[in-house]
Amino acid sequence: MTSDRRTPTAVPGKGVGPLLRGWREQRRISQLDLALRAESSARHISFVETGRSRPSEEFLLRLAEHLDVPVRERNALLLAAGYAPRFPETPLDDPSLDALRAGLDQLLQGYEPYPALVVDATYRVVAANRGVALLIEDVPEHLLAPPLNAMRLTLHPDGLARKIRNLGEWRGHLLHQMQRQIALHRSPALRELYDEVAAYPVADPGERPDPDEPPLPYFALPLRLEHRGRLLSFVSSIATFNTPMDVTVAELAVETLLPADPATVKHLRELMP
Structure with missing residues (x-):
């Protein structure tokens, strides 16, 4: 990390x-x-x-x-205003953040087999668990080259986008999320990333319903994607640190994908006992 x-x-x-x-x-x-x-x-x-x-x-x-x-x-x-900066920006691999990294790694591993990852302010993946590795196992190498970016990985036509059933909804959710963060942080790097992923071609942005699949009630907008012939459904939860005193820590976010139906739970537990 x-x-x-x-x-x-x-x-x-x-x-x-x-x-x-x-x-x-x-x-x-x-x-x-x-x-x-x-x-x-x-x-x-x-x-x-x-x-x-x-x-x-x-x-x-x-x-x-x-x-x-x-x-x-x-x-x-x-x-x-002529004052010295108050908040340090410590590299994440600095020894002073050993406890933080260990805690994050433990959190990610404890969430398995469900996907969880840690990203920075520009969605660069700084840590991920084996649940994430399962979902991206057939993503082309050029999208997995460091630095790995969660937005690029999800919305690129060669990435997860080709497997997302409700791409239109999920893409709209992610772009809106980025717009809110751009307004909050005024980040040129985030704006550049937004312009890139928003310009990706979308071949089929709509839901592709299965006539044999009964509709399921969801408590939040789900991410619905195909994996090894199965349809998986997740809802996303994002956590950040309260009252951070370091720029690096302030810009970290932990995203967990919570299974939204029993079939998703069963499939992931079978793949990762």
């Missing part, structure tokens, strides 16, 4: 005021509302945004917390 280092998106020569105003407007929060949440005044918020007042380090971090600014971008705000 490794991670590359990426710098905050602070713009050289651009003060903290315009950056802060940009996050506030993106969150659709007025100066007065932000001031009330941060126990300040709209006048002080205005002075900070126009550059008439320099915020203290703690006040800036308090504003970032109320604006739900991603941890990486909180460093950018601090840099723009």
Whole structure:
């Protein structure tokens, strides 16, 4: 499990005021509302945004917390205000994160035979269990070359997309998820990935119903895909870390695919006792 280092998106020569105003407007929060949440005044918020007042380090971090600014971008705000970054970005293979990696590996293994994986902010797979390996066992090598990307692997015509029964629904769900994250994180790398996967051709985006298959009620949108002649159904759950103090940890997400019907449970348990 490794991670590359990426710098905050602070713009050289651009003060903290315009950056802060940009996050506030993106969150659709007025100066007065932000001031009330941060126990300040709209006048002080205005002075900070126009550059008439320099915020203290703690006040800036308090504003970032109320604006739900991603941890990486909180460093950018601090840099723009003339302060040192507060949150480190530790490589995932650093010895200081040994306990984290061990815990994630244990979590993934404990979820077997069902698929589970860990991705970073751009959906690069940093860890996965044998359940995931089963699903991608016949994916072409060019899609499995490092760095493995979950979105590319799922939506590429040569990847899992050719086996997904409800590709139109699932593709729409994933693209909408990426759009929300782009709005939240303002990540050029994520935008580039979105443009790539959204442009993939979709030969048959609709559900291909089986007339002999009775309809099943689902409690969430399922991922329905074919595997070794069987139709498997999963629902996805995503977990992140609460109050992370490291950029790398803040950008990790654990995705688990929960079997949505007894047939899926039976098939995976037969393949992986």
